[in-house]
Amino acid sequence: xxxxxxxxxxxxxxxxxxxxxxxQCFLIVDTETMEFHALDNASINAGGGAGIQTAQMLSEQNVxxxxxxxxxxxxxxxxxxxxxxxxxxxxxVIRTAVEQFKSGAFSQAATPNVAPHSGMKGGGGMGRGxx
Amino acid sequence: xxxxxNRRTIAVASGKGGTGxxxxxxxxxxxxxxxxxxxELLDCDVEEPNCHIFLKPQxxxxxxxxxxxxxxxxxxxxxxxxxxxxxEYSAIVVVKNKVLVFPGLCHSxxxxxxxxxxxxxxxxxxxxxxxxxxxSSGIHVIQGLLDITELMSAAVINGVKKSAGLSDxxxxxxxxxxxxxxxxxxxxxxxxxxxxxxxxFGLNDLKLAVGMVRxxxxxxxxxxxxxxxxxxxxxxxxxxxxxxxxxEIPDDIRIAQAYSRGEMIINVLHEYKGLFVQxxxxxxNQKDPGLNTGQDGQ
Numbered sequence: 001x002x003x004x005x006x007x008x009x010x011x012x013x014x015x016x017x018x019x020x021x022x023x024q025c026f027l028i029v030d031t032e033t034m035e036f037h038a039l040d041n042a043s044i045n046a047g048g049g050a051g052i053q054t055a056q057m058l059s060e061q062n063v064x065x066x067x068x069x070x071x072x073x074x075x076x077x078x079x080x081x082x083x084x085x086x087x088x089x090x091x092x093v094i095r096t097a098v099e100q101f102k103s104g105a106f107s108q109a110a111t112p113n114v115a116p117h118s119g120m121k122g123g124g125g126m127g128r129g130x131x
Numbered sequence: 132x133x134x135x136x137n138r139r140t141i142a143v144a145s146g147k148g149g150t151g152x153x154x155x156x157x158x159x160x161x162x163x164x165x166x167x168x169x170x171e172l173l174d175c176d177v178e179e180p181n182c183h184i185f186l187k188p189q190x191x192x193x194x195x196x197x198x199x200x201x202x203x204x205x206x207x208x209x210x211x212x213x214x215x216x217x218x219e220y221s222a223i224v225v226v227k228n229k230v231l232v233f234p235g236l237c238h239s240x241x242x243x244x245x246x247x248x249x250x251x252x253x254x255x256x257x258x259x260x261x262x263x264x265x266x267s268s269g270i271h272v273i274q275g276l277l278d279i280t281e282l283m284s285a286a287v288i289n290g291v292k293k294s295a296g297l298s299d300x301x302x303x304x305x306x307x308x309x310x311x312x313x314x315x316x317x318x319x320x321x322x323x324x325x326x327x328x329x330x331x332f333g334l335n336d337l338k339l340a341v342g343m344v345r346x347x348x349x350x351x352x353x354x355x356x357x358x359x360x361x362x363x364x365x366x367x368x369x370x371x372x373x374x375x376x377x378x379e380i381p382d383d384i385r386i387a388q389a390y391s392r393g394e395m396i397i398n399v400l401h402e403y404k405g406l407f408v409q410x411x412x413x414x415x416n417q418k419d420p421g422l423n424t425g426q427d428g429q
Contacts, residue, residue, distance in 0.1 A: 048282075049221025049236050056215070059226050074233055082226040 001031045003101065004058045005094050006068040010038035012095040018069025021050030022119035027094060028061055031102050034095075051075030051116070059084060067097055067106070070119065076112040088113045140301040141414065142320035143354075144344075146336025148307035150326045151356035151380065152176075154390060155407075156304040157185045158397050162407045164269035165397075169298040175316040176306040177260060177275035177287040184393045188265035188272040195261055196275070196290040198283060199254040200237040201244055203230045207251035214243035214252060235282055260287035262294050271298055284312040292319065309343040317344070322414060323351040324378070329361035334368055341374065354378035354410070378410040 006023040008015040012034070017023045022044055029036040039061065043053040051071070055078035058066055065085035079086045087106045090097050100106060143156040153176070160172040174180040201214070201223060210228030218224075222236035223243050234257060244252040260277040273294050275287040284306070295301055305316035317323050323344045327337040337353070344351045353369055358379035369376050380386070380403070389399045397404040 047220070049233070052221040052224055052233065052236075056221075056224050056226060074236075077231060077233075078224060078226055081229050081231055 001065070002061065002063045003029055003031055003065040003067060003098070004039075004061065004063040005029060005066070005090075005097060007038070007094055012036060012093075012098070014094055016067060016069065016090045016092060016094055016097050018091065019119035020066075020068045020071050020075055021046075021052075021054045023054075023068075026058065028063060029094075029098050031098060034098070049074070050119070052078055055079050055082070055084075058082075065101070065108075067101060070114040071109065071112050072114050072116045072118055073112040074116055076109075138296075138299055138301065139322070139415070140303065140320045142303040142305050142317040142323045142349075143326060144305040144313060144317050144323055144340060145307055145326040146309055146338070146340035146343075147327065147333055150307075150328050150333060151354075152307070152326050153181050153185065153304055154356070154386075154396065155324065155326055155354055155378065155380075156302050157182050158395060158407050159411060160270045160302045161186070161268060161395055161397055162404065162411060163300055163302075168300055169271075170269070170300045170302065171271040171273060171295050171298040173291050173295055173301060173303045174272070174274035175288045175291055175303055175312075177277040177284050177291070177312070178306065180274040180276060180304075182272060182304055183265075183274060185395055186267040186270060186272055187393075188267035188270070190263045190265035192264045193261050194290075194294075195258045196287045197256040197258050198237070198286045199239045199241065199256055200234045201232055201252040202255045203232065204251045204253060207249045209249055209251070211248065213246050213248060217242040217246045235280070238283065239286070259283050260290070262287070262290045264294060285315040288312055288315045292316075309339045313343070314347070317349065318347055320349055323349050324354050324410075325351055326354045326356055327365055328357050329355055329363065329365045331362070331364065333361070334365050337365060337368070341372070352377040352413075354380070356380045357382035375413075377413045378406060380406060 004026045006017040006020055007025050007027045008017045023041050025041055026039045027036045028039055043050040052074050055075040059082035067087050067090045071086050071088050085108045088109045143152045145152050160170050163170040174182040210225055212225040214223045215225045220236045220238055222233045224231050244254055259281045263274050265272050273291050275291040277284050277287045303316055306312045325340050327333040352375040360382040
């Protein structure tokens with residue numbers, strides 16, 4: 001099964017990043033072979049809708065699940081439509097997280113776990129102040 | 132706003148929040164009203180309009196602000212994804228041939244509907260805020276209020292501006308910053324008064340605001356609030372850039388006390404009325420009161 005993990009770096013020994021729409025990159029991992037490749041997140045500097053664009057990009061990768069820290073309502077809706085399992089609250093080394101996923105240690109999130117725009121630096125969100 | 136012969140519009144803006152935009156715009160409006168001028172005050176800070184706290188207007192009308200967003204006609208949609216490619220804001224996406232619309236992110240440009248090859252999108256309306264009108268001490272007050280959870284302040288600001296147009300002088304209390312809502316508030320003004328404070332934060336954000344008004348090509352000048360505190364860097368910057376400072380309000384605890392009671396400075400601290408009168412005279416008695424657009428030396 002192909003899954004996506006939000007990542008702080010481009011190897012299995014890097015950490016799971018808590019961010020989704022504003023994460024630097026994803027690792028696309030084949031859970032059977034542990035083969036993987038890194039995918040840069042094109043939406044990292046998007047003006048808005050980063051989570052939505054990220055979810056759309058991952059759905060085009062035909063992944064079946066995404067492992068991340070936080071997922072907001074907009075991205076969650078896109079993952080749902082695409083039939084992609086969302087697993088939130090994941091942290092630590094990516095290799096370990098993938099192993100835990102394979103052993104069935106994680107359960108699918110039923111709802112988004114954070115508000116929209118939570119991954120923006122400074123927590124400014126949209127609408128307010130300078131950009 | 133419809134154009135009238137002698138109407139002048141002054142927008143009060145600032146890069147930094149909490150510098151005194153509302154204090155200055157309400158007091159300027161009240162001075163004008165007390166001079167017998169016909170004046171409108173537009174509270175364009177639609178995320179948290181607060182002019183009403185000081186002017187306490189009697190609200191006599193309220194109307195909704197509606198925006199358009201796309202709705203999918205399911206039996207015509209083929210899931211081709213053209214709409215998603217057109218949308219700059221990810222307000223419409225196509226996943227596994229299913230179209231998802233995020234109305235809150237839609238900027239109502241109509242692009243998706245225009246480009247849909249199957250004519251499977253239609254624009255529908257939804258409310259994002261209200262515009263209220265009222266009067267206070269001879270000032271026609273118009274304020275916008277963006278609904279909670281909505282993002283499109285510019286639509287409500289536009290609604291406020293459209294409701295204006297009855298008076299000779301329009302004062303706009305703009306939101307802070309330099310982003311879209313600010314541009315929407317100040318872009319049609321004849322003049323922008325940039326409020327700042329003499330601190331490193333005030334200076335940094337003033338520079339951003341100056342960059343914005345120069346880009347828009349609108350004459351402007353600076354007001355310094357709490358002018359006798361902080362450092363002299365704002366004054367130095369204005370000198371270097373040939374920007375005029377046309378209003379300086381001292382750091383007086385009585386002003387803060389009046390403010391926190393929701394009172395108008397010129398009503399309770401009469402000695403400060405002259406500052407606002409003078410500021411307005413500078414503006415009205417000169418053909419080009421700044422008053423400059425900066426580097427081009429206008």
